Amino acid sequence: MKLRFLTAGDRGLMVELGDEVDLAINRRVHALARLIQAEDIAGVEELIPTYRSILVIYDPLILPYDELVERIRGLATEEASSAQVRTVTLPTCYGGEFGPDLEDVARHNGLTTQEVIDIHTSRGYPVFCLGFSPGFPYLGGMSERIAMPRLENPRTKVPAGSVGIAGTQTGVYPSETPGGWRIIGRTPVRLYLPERDPPVLLRPGDVVRFRAIDEEEYREIARLERDGRYEPEIAYGGGEGE
Amino acid sequence: MSRPLFEVIAPGLLTTVQDAGRKGFQKFGVSPNGALDMYSYRMANFLVGNRDEAALELTLVGPTLKVLASATVAVCGGDLSPSLNGSPAPRWESFVVREGDVLSFGKCRGGSRAYLAVSGGLDVKPVMGSRSTDLLARLGGLGGRPLKRGDVLYCREAEPAPPGRCVPPEYIPEFPSEVVLRVVPGPQDDHFSPKGLETFFSSTYEVTSDSDRMGCRLEGPAIEHLGGADIISDGVPLGAVQVPKHGRPIILLAGRQTVGGYAKIAVVITPDVDRVAQLKPGDRVRFQRVSLEKAQRELGKYLGKMDPGIIRQRSEKVSRYIIKINGRRFETVVEELS
Numbered sequence: 001m002k003l004r005f006l007t008a009g010d011r012g013l014m015v016e017l018g019d020e021v022d023l024a025i026n027r028r029v030h031a032l033a034r035l036i037q038a039e040d041i042a043g044v045e046e047l048i049p050t051y052r053s054i055l056v057i058y059d060p061l062i063l064p065y066d067e068l069v070e071r072i073r074g075l076a077t078e079e080a081s082s083a084q085v086r087t088v089t090l091p092t093c094y095g096g097e098f099g100p101d102l103e104d105v106a107r108h109n110g111l112t113t114q115e116v117i118d119i120h121t122s123r124g125y126p127v128f129c130l131g132f133s134p135g136f137p138y139l140g141g142m143s144e145r146i147a148m149p150r151l152e153n154p155r156t157k158v159p160a161g162s163v164g165i166a167g168t169q170t171g172v173y174p175s176e177t178p179g180g181w182r183i184i185g186r187t188p189v190r191l192y193l194p195e196r197d198p199p200v201l202l203r204p205g206d207v208v209r210f211r212a213i214d215e216e217e218y219r220e221i222a223r224l225e226r227d228g229r230y231e232p233e234i235a236y237g238g239g240e241g242e
Numbered sequence: 243m244s245r246p247l248f249e250v251i252a253p254g255l256l257t258t259v260q261d262a263g264r265k266g267f268q269k270f271g272v273s274p275n276g277a278l279d280m281y282s283y284r285m286a287n288f289l290v291g292n293r294d295e296a297a298l299e300l301t302l303v304g305p306t307l308k309v310l311a312s313a314t315v316a317v318c319g320g321d322l323s324p325s326l327n328g329s330p331a332p333r334w335e336s337f338v339v340r341e342g343d344v345l346s347f348g349k350c351r352g353g354s355r356a357y358l359a360v361s362g363g364l365d366v367k368p369v370m371g372s373r374s375t376d377l378l379a380r381l382g383g384l385g386g387r388p389l390k391r392g393d394v395l396y397c398r399e400a401e402p403a404p405p406g407r408c409v410p411p412e413y414i415p416e417f418p419s420e421v422v423l424r425v426v427p428g429p430q431d432d433h434f435s436p437k438g439l440e441t442f443f444s445s446t447y448e449v450t451s452d453s454d455r456m457g458c459r460l461e462g463p464a465i466e467h468l469g470g471a472d473i474i475s476d477g478v479p480l481g482a483v484q485v486p487k488h489g490r491p492i493i494l495l496a497g498r499q500t501v502g503g504y505a506k507i508a509v510v511i512t513p514d515v516d517r518v519a520q521l522k523p524g525d526r527v528r529f530q531r532v533s534l535e536k537a538q539r540e541l542g543k544y545l546g547k548m549d550p551g552i553i554r555q556r557s558e559k560v561s562r563y564i565i566k567i568n569g570r571r572f573e574t575v576v577e578e579l580s
Contacts, residue, residue: 006429009509010537012479014429021474033269048268048477050501055477057268060538061545130271131475131501134379138475138501175379194369194381200270 001028001076005069008055011045013068016053023140025052026128027085030205034084035075043068049204050129051138087124087207089233090172090187092163093218094120098186101151105165105182108148116184117212119146124207125170135174135192135200139208142170154180161187163210172208174200185210188222189232201232243399244365246310250393254305254347258455259364259383259395260357262294264372268477268500275374275382276496278455278519279355281415281548282319286359288550289316289336291403295363296373298389300356302522304347305389309339314361314402318409320353320417320520329564330573335408335556353417353520362400377455377497406556413552419525421517423493424532424540425483425508430473433505434485438466442507443529447491451523455497458518460527464489467505475503481510481518483529493518511537513544 004016017032018025033049036056043063048055058068094117095102106113125139132138147168155178158164162173164181173179174192187210191201202208211233213221224230260283263276277283277299287295291314298305304322316336317324324331324347331337331345333356339345347356366373366383375383384393431439447462471487478484482494484504493510494502495518510518511532521527532540563574 007426007509007534008429008477008479008506009426009481010511010534010541012429012477012509014476019474046266046268048500050476051474053474053476055479057479061542065534065538129475129501130269132271132499134267134270134272134381136271198270199267199272199370204269 003073003076005072007065010060011057013056013058013065013072014053015056015072018052021051021128021140023126026126026140027205029054031084032072032076033204036072039071039075041068041071050131085205085207085237086203087209087235088202089209089211089235090163090189091213091217091221091233092121092185092187092210093213093215094185096215098218099163099184101164101182102184105146105148105184109146111146116146119143120170120184121210121212124209127202127204127206127208129204130200130202133175133177134194135202137171137191137202137208139170142168144168148182150180151182154178158183159186161189161191163187186218188218188225189230190225244396245399246394247313247360247364247397248307248345248395249310250305250389250391250395251308251344252306253389253391253393254300255303256301257305257389258299258375258377259296259366260299260374261296261363261372263374263496264370264376264382267370271500272370273376273378273498273500274480274496275376275455276372277357278495278497279319279357279516281513281516281544282355283357283359284548285334285409285413286316286318286357287363288553289318289334289403289407289409290314290359290361291400292359292361292363293550295359295398296366296383297357297359297364298395300347300358302350302354304356306344306346307395309341309343309345310394312338312340312402313397314405315339315345316359316407317356318359319356321351322356323348323351324356330571332408334414336403336405338402338405350522354522355519360397361402362398365396365398378499404555407553408556410552410554413547415516417517417520419522420527421514421521421525422528422530423514423518424511424537425529426511426534426537427508427531428506429476429509430505431507433468433471433473434507435466435468438468439507441465442491443531445528447527449521449523449525449527453521453523455495457495457498458493458521460491460493462490465491465507471504473503473505475501478502478506479509481512481515482506483508483510495519512541
């Protein structure tokens with residue numbers, strides 16, 4: 001594995017595994033991050049894995065820079081396994097009040113709303129990284145057949161759980177925020193609850209799938225979530241998702 | 243156990259509850275937050291006998307607080323002219339407040355942020371292991387927002403620290419309005435042209451008024467990129483100097499987002515991040531390149547200074563007099579030396 005080590009200040013080391021947005025590179029990023037985490041190296045304080053790199057925050061008084069680089073180089077030779085990749089399925093109610101932009105997305109692409117739903121639910125989306133706001137997943141791999149530019153005038157309030165499209169990307173809003181994505185549906189599953197441990201459902205390196213549900217099932221799952229009794233649909237291994 | 247300590251009469255410009263920050267959740271997109279000037283925050287806590295307890299971070303215009311119960315407090319950081327019942331209150335020194343007192347702040351005479359710590363620490367519910375306010379994600383502190391009029395702040399029960407504990411003068415930083423910030427180049431200094439790097443290291447930049455807890459925004463000569471400002475988004479360390487397309491640098495602080503898509507030309511060394519936190523609009527900065535080795539030596543010195551062992555107890559034989567000359571008030575401290 002070709003690695004590039006870059007200085008990121010007196011407490012940061014940027015480990016680059018590639019220089020493009022690519023699923024294979026991203027898999028290696030998260031596999032390496034898991035290995036570093038599992039090593040529990042004294043002096044490593046925090047890891048921020050993203051598309052093609054890991055920012056390692058460390059304490060140089062405990063762990064000198066050169067030693068940290070050597071430790072990571074040693075770990076990186078191990079093969080990444082996809083056995084640990086989790087696939088998280090998000091039941092989603094498309095259209096109607098939950099997906100006010102579904103019809104626009106269909107019209108824009110010359111499709112029926114059902115076709116948009118079928119395409120959107122037909123594949124898994126890798127979580128390249130989390131960022132922007134707590135638990136917000138940067139997802140890759142959406143079909144260009146349902147792409148559509150952002151709204152010209154962003155909404156001041158997008159409800160938590162909203163599933164949207166922005167250009168060729170799809171995503172889910174973990175909390176209520178302003179936003180300009182085309183909202184095609186909503187999941188009753190909470191991606192982010194600050195009091196929960198861990199506070200976020202999705203982790204970098206997961207694969208997300210969407211499953212179409214009706215309003216009745218939406219309300220049932222929402223009720224279970226509220227009571228803290230909802231069991232997320234998580235499968236391990238495979239990880240290809242296509 | 244917890245008791246009501248302050249009632250907020252006026253909230254000030256931007257007063258938030260902060261501690262040492264939220265650790266270990268950046269990979270989930272949760273900003274660390276915490277005190278922007280970590281040194282002043284820690285000193286204020288040491289003075290009242292705390293470690294990393296929750297304190298108030300005050301910005302330019304401090305709050306007016308009615309005291310509801312006796313406590314030992316301390317104010318460190320920028321000089322926001324603290325006063326107790328209308329008389330000047332000490333800075334970098336613990337003092338006692340009692341029920342019915344009014345703690346207020348006046349003119350900003352130096353720096354821009356001050357820290358008010360109380361014995362036992364402020365009591366708000368920790369979220370993800372921290373009491374810090376995250377204004378962007380609206381979490382921690384008082385429901386993720388700044389103080390507002392009518393809020394009541396609680397403090398945790400603790401053995402009150404004695405008054406008159408002080409930070410020795412050699413440990414009290416100055417807050418000049420013109421600073422040289424030491425930086426380690428990278429991680430994306432190769433995204434800038436030689437001319438761009440030259441501009442960055444030779445120009446003086448001015449702090450703009452849209453700076454906030456996320457970042458200190460600067461105005462000045464545009465820094466030339468090499469092949470565009472955008473990178474594939476990656477993790478953002480504290481003190482990162484990112485340069486968007488417009489070419490003007492932004493220094494990212496504790497309230498930053500965890501991931502960013504602009505090239506980072508350099509990272510301000512940790513001790514100097516505290517100085518950035520004390521800049522105000524119109525202040526001027528220059529950047530100076532240092533090696534990683536030098537930066538980490540400075541980090542060691544800085545962390546070594548943040549030791550509760552440096553706190554001194556003022557001698558018992560101290561008297562404070564407020565004297566008035568031609569209508570101006572002066573505080574005089576008389577200490578009997580053995």
